[in-house]
Amino acid sequence: MKKVLKAILPAGFKANGVACGLKKSGKYDLALLYSERPSLACAKFTTNSILAAPLIVSKKHMASCRGVRAVLVNSGNANCFTGNAGIRDAEASARYTAEKLGVSKDSVLVNSTGVIGKRLDIQSIRRGIPDLVSGLSAEGIRLAKKAIMTTDTFPKEISVCLNIGGRQVNICAIAKGAGMIAPDMATMLCFIMTDARISGKALDRSLGVAVDKSFNCISVDGCMSTNDTVLAMANAQAGNKLISGGKDFEDFSKALECVCMELARMVVMDAEGATKFIQIDVLGGTNYSQAKKIALGIANSALFKTAVFGENPNFGRIVAAVGASGFGIKERQLKIKMSSLKRRNIKITVRLSCGKAGATVYTSDLTPGYIKINAQYN
Amino acid sequence: MKKVLKAILPAGFKANGVACGLKKSGKYDLALLYSERPSLACAKFTTNSILAAPLIVSKKHMASCRGVRAVLVNSGNANCFTGNAGIRDAEASARYTAEKLGVSKDSVLVNSTGVIGKRLDIQSIRRGIPDLVSGLSAEGIRLAKKAIMTTDTFPKEISVCLNIGGRQVNICAIAKGAGMIAPDMATMLCFIMTDARISGKALDRSLGVAVDKSFNCISVDGCMSTNDTVLAMANAQAGNKLISGGKDFEDFSKALECVCMELARMVVMDAEGATKFIQIDVLGGTNYSQAKKIALGIANSALFKTAVFGENPNFGRIVAAVGASGFGIKERQLKIKMSSLKRRNIKITVRLSCGKAGATVYTSDLTPGYIKINAQYN
Numbered sequence: 001m002k003k004v005l006k007a008i009l010p011a012g013f014k015a016n017g018v019a020c021g022l023k024k025s026g027k028y029d030l031a032l033l034y035s036e037r038p039s040l041a042c043a044k045f046t047t048n049s050i051l052a053a054p055l056i057v058s059k060k061h062m063a064s065c066r067g068v069r070a071v072l073v074n075s076g077n078a079n080c081f082t083g084n085a086g087i088r089d090a091e092a093s094a095r096y097t098a099e100k101l102g103v104s105k106d107s108v109l110v111n112s113t114g115v116i117g118k119r120l121d122i123q124s125i126r127r128g129i130p131d132l133v134s135g136l137s138a139e140g141i142r143l144a145k146k147a148i149m150t151t152d153t154f155p156k157e158i159s160v161c162l163n164i165g166g167r168q169v170n171i172c173a174i175a176k177g178a179g180m181i182a183p184d185m186a187t188m189l190c191f192i193m194t195d196a197r198i199s200g201k202a203l204d205r206s207l208g209v210a211v212d213k214s215f216n217c218i219s220v221d222g223c224m225s226t227n228d229t230v231l232a233m234a235n236a237q238a239g240n241k242l243i244s245g246g247k248d249f250e251d252f253s254k255a256l257e258c259v260c261m262e263l264a265r266m267v268v269m270d271a272e273g274a275t276k277f278i279q280i281d282v283l284g285g286t287n288y289s290q291a292k293k294i295a296l297g298i299a300n301s302a303l304f305k306t307a308v309f310g311e312n313p314n315f316g317r318i319v320a321a322v323g324a325s326g327f328g329i330k331e332r333q334l335k336i337k338m339s340s341l342k343r344r345n346i347k348i349t350v351r352l353s354c355g356k357a358g359a360t361v362y363t364s365d366l367t368p369g370y371i372k373i374n375a376q377y378n
Numbered sequence: 379m380k381k382v383l384k385a386i387l388p389a390g391f392k393a394n395g396v397a398c399g400l401k402k403s404g405k406y407d408l409a410l411l412y413s414e415r416p417s418l419a420c421a422k423f424t425t426n427s428i429l430a431a432p433l434i435v436s437k438k439h440m441a442s443c444r445g446v447r448a449v450l451v452n453s454g455n456a457n458c459f460t461g462n463a464g465i466r467d468a469e470a471s472a473r474y475t476a477e478k479l480g481v482s483k484d485s486v487l488v489n490s491t492g493v494i495g496k497r498l499d500i501q502s503i504r505r506g507i508p509d510l511v512s513g514l515s516a517e518g519i520r521l522a523k524k525a526i527m528t529t530d531t532f533p534k535e536i537s538v539c540l541n542i543g544g545r546q547v548n549i550c551a552i553a554k555g556a557g558m559i560a561p562d563m564a565t566m567l568c569f570i571m572t573d574a575r576i577s578g579k580a581l582d583r584s585l586g587v588a589v590d591k592s593f594n595c596i597s598v599d600g601c602m603s604t605n606d607t608v609l610a611m612a613n614a615q616a617g618n619k620l621i622s623g624g625k626d627f628e629d630f631s632k633a634l635e636c637v638c639m640e641l642a643r644m645v646v647m648d649a650e651g652a653t654k655f656i657q658i659d660v661l662g663g664t665n666y667s668q669a670k671k672i673a674l675g676i677a678n679s680a681l682f683k684t685a686v687f688g689e690n691p692n693f694g695r696i697v698a699a700v701g702a703s704g705f706g707i708k709e710r711q712l713k714i715k716m717s718s719l720k721r722r723n724i725k726i727t728v729r730l731s732c733g734k735a736g737a738t739v740y741t742s743d744l745t746p747g748y749i750k751i752n753a754q755y756n
Contacts, residue, residue, distance in 0.1 A: 050701030050709050081697045081709055116694025179681070221680040223695070224702035302599040302680065302744075303557070303752055310753025316494020317601070319459045323428030324602035331428050331459055366680075368746040374681055375688025 001255050005262070007141045007157035010170035010195035012036045012237040014136040017143030020128025022076035022114075022121055030128045031073040031147035032097065033191055034136050038067020038107065039233040042204045044211045046228035052080035054110040055229060057090040061106040068233055069107040071191060072097045072129075073148050075176070079112040079120045080226040089120040096126050100133040113150055113176060113189055113227050145174040148189055151373055152178045156266040162255045164248050167240040169196045173259050177267040179220055179374065188215065190230040190263055195237040196252060199244040206253040207232050214260035217292065218362045220271040221370070222300040230260070268362045273369025276308050277345050280361045284352040290327055291359035294350065297325040298361075305366035311341040322350065329354070379633050383640070385519045385535035388548035388573035390414045390615040392514040395521030398506025400454035400492075400499055406525035408506045409451040410475065411569055412514050416445020416485065417611040420582045422589045424606035430458035432488040433607060435468040439484040446611055447485040449569060450475045450507075451526050453554070457490040457498045458604040467498040474504050478511040491528055491554060491567055491605050523552040526567055529751055530556045534644040540633045542626050545618040547574045551637050555645040557598055557752065566593065568608040568641055574630060575614040576621040584631040585610050592638035595670065596740045598649040599748070600678040608638070646740045651747025654686050655723050658739045662730040668705055669737035672728065675703040676739075683744035689719040700728065707732070 009015060014034045022029040041062055045055050062068070072093055079086050090110050098105040112120065145155040156175040161168050177188025198206075211230050243252050269277055280298050285291030298304055301321040307314040315336045322329050335351040387393060392412045400407040419440060423433050440446070450471055457464050468488050476483040490498065523533040534553040539546050555566025576584075589608050621630050647655055658676050663669030676682055679699040685692040693714045700707050707730060715727040 048698065048701040049704075049706045050697055050712070078694070081694060081712075083709065115692070116697050118694075223679055223681045223698060226698050226701055301601055302748075303601045306749045306752035309749065312753060314493070316456070316459060316496075319428055319494050320426065320601060320604050323426040323604055326427075328427045331461065334428070334459075366749060368749055370680075371684045371687065371744060371746055371749065374684035375690060 001160055001162040001258065003158065003160045003258060005158055007145055007172050007174050008159040009138045009141050009172050010193055010237065012195060012235045013193045014138055014140060015144040016132050016135045016137065016140035017147030018128050018132050021124040022074055028143060028147035029074055029076045030125060030132055031144035032132045032136065033071040033144060033193065034101065035069055035233055035235050037235050038069060039235040040198065040200055040203060041068040041231060041233045042200065042207050043229055043231040044207060046225055048224050048226045050081065050226050052078050052112060052227040053082055053086035053090040054079055054112045055227065056087060057094060058109040058111065061094065061109055065104065065106040067107060068109060069103040070097060070101055071109045071111060071231065073111040073189065074125060075113050075148055075150050077112055077114040077118055077120050078116045078227050081117040082119055085119060089122045092122055093125050096129045100129050109231065111189055111229055113148065116226060141174065148174065148176040150176060151272055152176050152270055154270055156263050158259050158262045160255050160259055162251055164196065164240040164243060164251060167238050169238045169240055169252065170194060171255055171259050173263060175263040175267065178270045179272040188225065188228055188267060192232040192259060194232065194234045196234050197236040197238060197240050197242050198234050198252065199242060202244050202249050203232060203234055206249065206256050209253060210257040210260040213257055214264040217360065218264045218268050219296060219299045220268065220364055265362060268364055271364035272373045273367040274364035275367055276365040278308060278348065278363045278365065280348045280363065281358065282350045282352065283358045284354055285357040285359065286355040287357045288359055291357050292361065294322055294325045294327065295359050295361035297321045298348065299363035302366055308341055308346060309365040309367045313338055313341055318348065318350065379538055379540040379636065381536065381538045381636060383536055385523055385550050385552050386537040387516045387519050387550050388571055388615065390573060390613045391571045392516055392518060393522040394510050394513045394515065394518035395525030396506050396510050399502040400452055406521060407452055407454045408503060408510055409522035409525035410510045410514065411449040411522060411571065412479065413447055413611060413613050415613050416447060417613040418576065418578055418581060419446040419609060419611045420578065420585050421607055421609040422585060424603055426602050426604045428459060428604050430456050430490060430605040431460055431464035431468040432457055432490045433605065434465060435472060436487040436489065439472065439487055443482065443484040445485060446487055447481040448475060448479055449487045449489060449609065451489040451567065452503060453491050453526055453528050455490060455492040455496055455498050456494045456605050459495040460497055463497060467500045470500055471503050474507045478507050487609065489567055489607055491526065494604060519552065526552065526554040528554065529650055530554050530648055532648055534641050536637050536640045538633050538637055540629055542574065542618040542621060542629060545616050547616045547618055547630065548572060549633055549637050551641060553641040553645065556648045557650040566606055566645060570610040570637060572610065572612045573615040574612050574621060575616060575618050576612050576630065580622050580627055581610060581612055584634050587631060588635040588638040591635060592642040595738065596642045596646050597674060597677045598646065598742055643740060646742055649742035650751045651745040652742035653745055654743040656686060656726065656741045656743065658726045658728065658741065659736065660728045660730065661736045662732055663735040663737065664733040665735045666737055669735050670739065672700055672703045672705065673737050673739035675699045676726065677741035680744055686719055686724060687743035687745045691716055691719055696726065696728065
């Protein structure tokens with residue numbers, strides 16, 4: 001498997017990004033990802049019970065379409081908590097895109113990210129679509145990846161290739177995310193495009209595991225978004241033997257997990273206001289779920305995160321977080337090791353004496369920068 | 379019922395506070411609360427599974443003693459995660475106090491608050507005890523209330539009196555707390571002294587309800603401490619008919635709830651770095667527990683709290699927090715009302731259409747001041 005931290009679209013995919021006017025700053029805010037052929041698509045959505053309108057519409061379209069042809073993504077507005085009008089706006093933006101592309105409406109998915117509770121400026125989106133469609137190209141991914149950003153300070157992108165039965169299979173992905181990042185869902189927006197030939201069941205299983213081990217193991221602020229989506233599209237252009245199980249499935253899954261893990265790490269690297277990248281390893285747990293919950297309990301402790309910001313090795317706050325996790329861990333069962341807090345990359349090792357399971361979680365420190373960004377956002 | 383925001387000890391109680399050297403600043407750090415007669419005592423402790431040594435010792439003493447005579451409290455060190463040595467230190471400080479007072483060791487309870495994971499400076503405590511004991515007086519409560527403070531900027535105190543069957547019954551309480559404040563336990567340290575004659579069962583029930591509606595309804599940072607204790611001592615000096623049920627019990631419980639609620643509000647008022655006092659009312663819930671959990675979900679959202687600090691009415695963050703609460707609340711079931719964020723006191727009303735139950739929770743904003751205090755603490 002080869003990996004490069006740059007988005008290179010597999011054959012059969014095109015993309016583009018424009019500034020249609022949703023962001024007052026004039027920055028790119030509308031992206032289109034396009035597949036020349038109907039693609040098999042799988043997605044993991046937020047488990048937040050208040051779902052943004054584009055997710056409701058995309059779920060419906062995915063259930064009814066015969067292959068996905070395009071994904072329209074806007075930043076600057078989440079189109080969430082906008083009622084039936086929001087659903088109609090999401091439907092309309094899919095329809096405009098489908099008309100321009102000459103494809104069926106339900107083969108177009110939609111995604112939004114930004115402020116919750118404000119109507120989408122559908123006229124700006126409508127005006128942006130013709131240029132977006134006419135400018136589609138393989139290189140356009142470099143504009144698309146910018147157009148999905150909100151408080152991100154850098155675009156998140158990766159490409160890997162691997163060998164499946166003598167054929168080169170490519171996977172390319174872009175993501176956005178810097179705040180309102182919490183686990184137990186598919187976090188933030190991530191779009192994965194591959195030319196692999198793979199069964200729907202295999203892609204879904206592979207994506208589920210990859211998301212659980214990557215995006216669901218990061219937390220910036222413990223806040224779960226209403227718009228989180230990880231979408232994988234496979235257009236079968238690589239011409240490989242259908243991946244459905246065995247070694248091919250394992251190889252593909254390993255590559256997909258690598259893609260998701262790298263992007264998840266980039267999200268934490270770019271966490272709002274962060275000055276530190278923190279890895280928390282919990283070892284000696286009863287099972288993976290317990291170890292992960294304890295690690296996330298530490299990752300979401302405001303006191304732990306401010307101590308790391310202050311380069312203050314206050315391990316008592318880790319003790320308090322472990323004790324508060326609800327698993328009845330006693331003092332004698334707990335050992336804590338911290339790397340120097342003076343560095344950018346911090347490693348915390350929590351050793352329990354419960355069993356043999358472990359989990360790793362990534363997070364950032366809590367800083368005045370985070371507060372500044374979020375006190376003024378919108 | 380009459381209420382005054384000042385600690386006035388009921389007859390039969392004395393107190394004192396000294397600076398024994400645990401705090402490098404030279405501030406008061408050792409308090410003693412003393413009952414001339416054996417007092418009935420009830421306590422609610424943190425549900426954190428890693429219990430500080432003084433709590434382990436106090437639980438043991440409460441189970442074996444015939445009435446509590448004194449509580450020794452130090453600030454500046456939590457004596458938690460200190461192993462068997464910490465237990466021995468807690469035992470020793472109870473023993474020194476008991477010797478000076480001429481009472482049995484197990485009639486002395488101990489409490490600590492401050493940094494977790496550091497051995498207690500038992501020699502300083504030992505040297506402080508003679509002065510602490512010899513200076514005991516009714517007025518000494520004004521030193522004791524200061525000696526239990528850590529990052530608190532003001533002491534928290536209240537006294538109420540009520541009529542029980544023609545007799546005046548007095549309740550006085552002091553508390554400390556400003557950070558590492560989260561519910562689902564008895565939060566922070568609070569010592570309640572009353573001259574009421576009351577049965578153990580009645581005092582325990584009354585305290586349980588009062589704590590659940592007050593200290594368990596506040597959150598500063600969602601971080602659960604290892605040392606939280608609310609202790610009530612009743613010395614029966616008021617000479618009232620034993621309170622065990624009926625109207626007397628209801629009146630006493632109402633007064634105790636008032637005491638706990640006022641102190642809980644003071645803790646939030648004094649929250650580390652806070653510029654706002656936020657009341658969150660959730661109405662129309664299925665039951666109290668659901669409404670309270672949703673309110674706490676909002677209270678613990680870092681994004682909501684920074685928005686309030688920025689006086690930014692970003693209600694989308696309330697939407698996201700409600701949706702993330704795990705109760706499956708849908709968009710159409712949710713209405714949100716916010717008072718002006720320009721004021722010091724903010725009121726958020728979240729109206730669900732699930733049922734008729736409601737809950738109120740108190741919290742503060744998340745500010746650069748909170749980060750400054752906690753990046754540098756210890």
